[in-house]
Amino acid sequence: MKRITADEAQPILDDAVVRLGLSKQLHNWKIRLSKGGRGYCHTNTKLITIPAFAFDVTLLEAWLEKRGFAPSLAVRYLDYYVCHEAAHAIANTHTHSANFMRALLKICPPEIVQLELGYKPRNASAAGIKKD
Numbered sequence: 001m002k003r004i005t006a007d008e009a010q011p012i013l014d015d016a017v018v019r020l021g022l023s024k025q026l027h028n029w030k031i032r033l034s035k036g037g038r039g040y041c042h043t044n045t046k047l048i049t050i051p052a053f054a055f056d057v058t059l060l061e062a063w064l065e066k067r068g069f070a071p072s073l074a075v076r077y078l079d080y081y082v083c084h085e086a087a088h089a090i091a092n093t094h095t096h097s098a099n100f101m102r103a104l105l106k107i108c109p110p111e112i113v114q115l116e117l118g119y120k121p122r123n124a125s126a127a128g129i130k131k132d
């Protein structure tokens with residue numbers, strides 16, 4: 001697999017922020033491809049990073065299927081990931097607390113918020129998030 005470059009990722013990330021209606025909430029924030037294997041929300045420097053695997057639909061299809069999700073969600077995984085990190089920014093927390101989950105539920109399209117169950121199943125279930 002060819003790994004996505006920062007230059008290739010940037011317009012996709014910028015487009016996702018606009019498409020998800022997060023331009024206002026992420027005003028003054030930067031969103032970049034992560035240099036490592038995972039994403040992060042740096043609340044002190046207002047920087048969100050998204051890992052390369054979130055762009056890899058083929059890899060995600062297999063990953064999702066193994067966890068009991070519809071493989072068709074793979075094309076929306078990047079949107080979910082952007083929403084997850086944006087929820088950290090909006091709730092101003094690094095935790096996956098009830099506050100974080102409230103922010104996530106507010107901004108994440110309902111058909112993809114279930115992907116949170118593949119990451120933080122206990123917190124997501126407690127917030128009422130269910131698999132389709």
Ligand SMILES: [Zn+2]
Nearest residue numbers: 084088095096
């Ligand atoms: Zn998180």
